[in-house]
Amino acid sequence: xxxxxxxxxxxxxxxxxxxxxxxxxxxxxxxxxxxxxxxxxxxxxxxxxxxxxxxxxxxxxxxxxxxxxxxxxxxxxxxxxxxxxxxxxxxxxxxxxxxxxxxxxxxxxxxxxxxxxxxxxxxxxxxxxxxxxxxxxxxxxxxxxxxxxxxxxxxxxxxxxxxxxxxxxxxxxxxxxxxxxxxxxxxxxxxx
Numbered sequence: 318x319x320x321x322x323x324x325x326x327x328x329x330x331x332x333x334x335x336x337x338x339x340x341x342x343x344x345x346x347x348x349x350x351x352x353x354x355x356x357x358x359x360x361x362x363x364x365x366x367x368x369x370x371x372x373x374x375x376x377x378x379x380x381x382x383x384x385x386x387x388x389x390x391x392x393x394x395x396x397x398x399x400x401x402x403x404x405x406x407x408x409x410x411x412x413x414x415x416x417x418x419x420x421x422x423x424x425x426x427x428x429x430x431x432x433x434x435x436x437x438x439x440x441x442x443x444x445x446x447x448x449x450x451x452x453x454x455x456x457x458x459x460x461x462x463x464x465x466x467x468x469x470x471x472x473x474x475x476x477x478x479x480x481x482x483x484x485x486x487x488x489x490x491x492x493x494x495x496x497x498x499x500x501x502x503x504x505x506x507x508x509x
Contacts, residue, residue, distance in 0.1 A: 344369030371495075382479040390468050391438075395421075395431050397465075400440060403457040404465045410457035411444065417455055440464065 341349070344366040352359040379394070387397045398421045403410045412420070418428055432455060435441040440461035446452035480488055 342370065343373060378479050382475050386472055386475045389471075390464065395427065396435055399428075399431055399435060399455075400457065400461050400465045401469075403441070403455065404462060404469075410462060411454045413446065413452065413454050435461070 348362045348366050402421045443453045444456040
């Protein structure tokens with residue numbers, strides 16, 4: 318067996334790195350690589366690991382849990398979010414496009430295209446604004462309301478499965494910490 322040039326007596330690295338490193342998550346593996354390659358930043362890498370893990374967790378949750386749940390009902394993430402936002406707004410299940418943008422968990426880009434697709438599917442309709450003749454509101458149809466209310470129990474169960482690796486207490490703690498992180502990251506004074 319070839320010996321590692323870095324550590325005499327230790328087997329040479331495999332094609333994909335040290336087999337022990339393969340047990341590490343990507344963020345920790347990256348930390349160790351940066352510590353070795355740029356030692357002057359070795360003690361400043363905790364934020365990199367945290368953000369790497371947040372990014373990977375979001376990708377895994379979306380890819381393995383949420384996207385399949387939406388696909389099962391024939392929708393994409395942004396489309397489901399529009400419908401769910403209208404439902405959770407309560408009767409009469411109407412919001413302006415601006416209100417939808419501000420209360421959904423997505424960017425404003427593509428809102429018109431999403432609304433067009435949902436309208437074509439008969440899940441929403443554009444209705445006259447009650448106070449401004451020049452404006453429209455997005456109104457949930459009975460078909461859209463039935464779809465979301467009928468699927469929300471399965472959707473919630475999917476979310477529970479996605480985070481089942483954490484206890485309820487750990488979920489609460491992580492949620493609280495993420496809320497704090499999001500607030501501080503959005504604070505313009507904290508960026509200075």
